[in-house]
Amino acid sequence: MSPAMSVSVEINMEDEQLESQYQKGVRHLCESGITKIPRKYILPISDRPNSQKGDHNAENLSIKLPIIDFAELQGSNRSQILNSLAKACEEFGFFQLINHGIASDVILSMIDVAKRFFDLPFDERAKYMSSDMRSAVRYGTSVNQNKDGVFCWRDFLKLSCNPLSDVLPFWPSSPVDLREAAVNYSKQTKFLYVMLMEAIMESLGLVEATKDKNENESLNELMEDGSQLVVVNCYPSCPEPDLTLGMPPHSDYGLLTLLLQDEVKGLQIQHEGKWVTVEPMPNSFVVNVGDHLEITSNGRYKSVLHRVLVNSSKSRVSVASLHSLPFNCVVSPSPKLINEANPRRYKDTDFVTFLDYISSCEPKSKNFLESRKLT
Ligand code: OGA
Ligand code: NI
Numbered sequence: 001m002s003p004a005m006s007v008s009v010e011i012n013m014e015d016e017q018l019e020s021q022y023q024k025g026v027r028h029l030c031e032s033g034i035t036k037i038p039r040k041y042i043l044p045i046s047d048r049p050n051s052q053k054g055d056h057n058a059e060n061l062s063i064k065l066p067i068i069d070f071a072e073l074q075g076s077n078r079s080q081i082l083n084s085l086a087k088a089c090e091e092f093g094f095f096q097l098i099n100h101g102i103a104s105d106v107i108l109s110m111i112d113v114a115k116r117f118f119d120l121p122f123d124e125r126a127k128y129m130s131s132d133m134r135s136a137v138r139y140g141t142s143v144n145q146n147k148d149g150v151f152c153w154r155d156f157l158k159l160s161c162n163p164l165s166d167v168l169p170f171w172p173s174s175p176v177d178l179r180e181a182a183v184n185y186s187k188q189t190k191f192l193y194v195m196l197m198e199a200i201m202e203s204l205g206l207v208e209a210t211k212d213k214n215e216n217e218s219l220n221e222l223m224e225d226g227s228q229l230v231v232v233n234c235y236p237s238c239p240e241p242d243l244t245l246g247m248p249p250h251s252d253y254g255l256l257t258l259l260l261q262d263e264v265k266g267l268q269i270q271h272e273g274k275w276v277t278v279e280p281m282p283n284s285f286v287v288n289v290g291d292h293l294e295i296t297s298n299g300r301y302k303s304v305l306h307r308v309l310v311n312s313s314k315s316r317v318s319v320a321s322l323h324s325l326p327f328n329c330v331v332s333p334s335p336k337l338i339n340e341a342n343p344r345r346y347k348d349t350d351f352v353t354f355l356d357y358i359s360s361c362e363p364k365s366k367n368f369l370e371s372r373k374l375t
Pocket of ligand 2: 250251252306
């Protein structure tokens with residue numbers, strides 16, 4: 001073997017060892033005590049957090065999202081709040097939900113147990129690693145760790161919630177209170193989601209317009225049997241936060257996402273062509289329109305790109321509850337929103353198409369939604 005060849009073989013072996021380290025996640029990497037981020041996490045310059053043209057301090061641009069008061073939505077002001085809801089979904093694709101009625105101990109227990117899950121020894125967490133997108137529980141790192149060229153500074157725990165009685169035995173048994181906290185949390189967010197979706201359908205004129213009780217009931221059934229995925233995200237503090245992202249720009253696939261952020265900033269949304277930071281607001285949910293709702297509304301409500309920044313001093317935890325139709329349902333633009341002036345803008349889509357899509361390519365930006373657009 002020539003000297004040059006032996007060097008390249010050594011480098012390959014080293015690369016392989018490193019690669020298997022990265023597969024274990026960012027928490028694990030940080031526990032080994034690093035002061036620089038490995039090459040695997042370094043984004044090309046154009047994808048870095050501060051690459052925004054003409055702005056060197058992207059993280060300083062912050063935004064106050066429209067606020068929707070859930071309690072008021074149930075009261076005599078409903079029609080006015082429905083108008084604000086419509087405006088928020090059209091212009092931002094995002095809003096802050098306050099007075100949501102979920103007891104603070106349900107929320108605090110969820111955040112607390114989530115943090116303790118990521119504090120467990122790696123071997124305990126590793127029991128839940130799976131590359132099967134359909135499994136009831138999935139612990140992992142980055143976005144798609146089998147495909148991503150550059151890794152994100154994020155570990156996650158995904159809990160599928162359909163139906164709860166079937167999936168529960170697969171959820172982590174440690175920390176011992178995880179299942180109880182996550183069940184409470186998923187039931188309460190599901191209820192909130194159903195109430196919000198009713199309001200959203202009403203704001204689109206889809207419920208009032210029919211006045212057909214049977215049709216509304218079948219809508220309710222669809223929503224109650226709908227799919228729910230609770231995703232706990234863990235973004236450890238990062239020695240070089242300007243070189244990487246906690247999550248790359250993406251849109252959420254479902255109808256609605258209810259996101260709980262802790263007090264640490266990180267979430268950014270794309271608004272008027274710029275990345276802006278969503279200021280954390282205590283006791284609220286950040287709610288956003290997903291691809292399926294953009295399709296259902298035939299483009300009136302926007303599924304907006306968002307991403308997550310990491311920071312050098314604080315770890316951040318968030319819990320996203322993603323909701324959509326039952327797995328076997330087809331999502332298509334509502335016929336009531338299509339007419340000559342407003343032709344159909346999207347193809348029909350279903351979960352199988354979506355899952356095939358994300359497992360076959362590196363999920364970048366809005367590719368999936370783009371692929372459903374009729375041109
Ligand atoms: C997500 C997401 C944002 C955050 O889980 O899809 O966008 O702040 N999370 O963690
Ligand atoms: Ni998201």
